[in-house]
Amino acid sequence: MKWKFGFILLFNCFLIVECNNNHSDSSRTNNFKAKKEDTVKTTVKTDNMEKDSLRSYDTYQFSNDTLVQDVYISYIAPNEIKFLVKTTNKTSLHKCEYSGVAIMANGEGTAQGSDELKDDELYGVYEYFTKQHPFFTIDIEFKRGNRMTIFTKDDKAMCAADCPLSSQGTIRRIILSKGIQHNPTW
Numbered sequence: 001m002k003w004k005f006g007f008i009l010l011f012n013c014f015l016i017v018e019c020n021n022n023h024s025d026s027s028r029t030n031n032f033k034a035k036k037e038d039t040v041k042t043t044v045k046t047d048n049m050e051k052d053s054l055r056s057y058d059t060y061q062f063s064n065d066t067l068v069q070d071v072y073i074s075y076i077a078p079n080e081i082k083f084l085v086k087t088t089n090k091t092s093l094h095k096c097e098y099s100g101v102a103i104m105a106n107g108e109g110t111a112q113g114s115d116e117l118k119d120d121e122l123y124g125v126y127e128y129f130t131k132q133h134p135f136f137t138i139d140i141e142f143k144r145g146n147r148m149t150i151f152t153k154d155d156k157a158m159c160a161a162d163c164p165l166s167s168q169g170t171i172r173r174i175i176l177s178k179g180i181q182h183n184p185t186w
Contacts, residue, residue, distance in 0.1 A: 057084070059175035060148055062168060066090055071148065071171055073140065075181040079104040081128055083138060085150060089163045096159030102128035102138055123147065133158075136165070144181065146173045 057072035072084040084099040105127050125139040125148070135153040149167040152158070159165060 056177050056179035058177050060171045061174050062171040067168055077182050085165050087163050092162050094160045094163040096163040098165055100130050100132055102130045104128050
């Protein structure tokens with residue numbers, strides 16, 4: 001009888017240990033799956049960009065204490081660009097993305113107002129307009145320039161109020177793509 005009781009106790013301990021191991025393995029698997037899903041959620045899936053690599057885009061960025069604005073531009077014709085605008089609010093963690101195709105209004109450049117780092121210096125830009133939102137414009141400095149701005153009247157309709165798509169300052173180029181671009185000034 002002593003042996004039976006000892007065997008049952010040992011068998012129960014073994015079962016408890018195995019259940020704990022299986023639970024920790026499944027929780028590790030669930031944690032891995034959750035991390036994998038988070039990775040998938042941050043993958044860019046927007047208009048015309050699902051299969052594109054963002055390395056083939058010129059990359060611009062603006063950052064302050066509250067916001068990070070990333071803009072990706074690819075010239076698909078001398079007067080047409082593909083773009084992706086991503087804004088992240090660091091405090092509320094809201095994110096907003098907008099992408100599409102924009103077309104240059106005409107072949108002539110215009111003067112853009114203030115560059116906050118250069119005492120309101122004016123610089124020439126090409127203006128690109130989107131078809132989906134007529135009040136959404138992207139102004140890029142000539143010759144794949146070092147700076148750009150975005151103007152929109154639809155910020156509140158497109159994103160949370162604390163996560164605007166409009167430029168909150170001059171957006172500066174941080175990466176120039178190595179891919180072939182069809183910029184109008186070459």
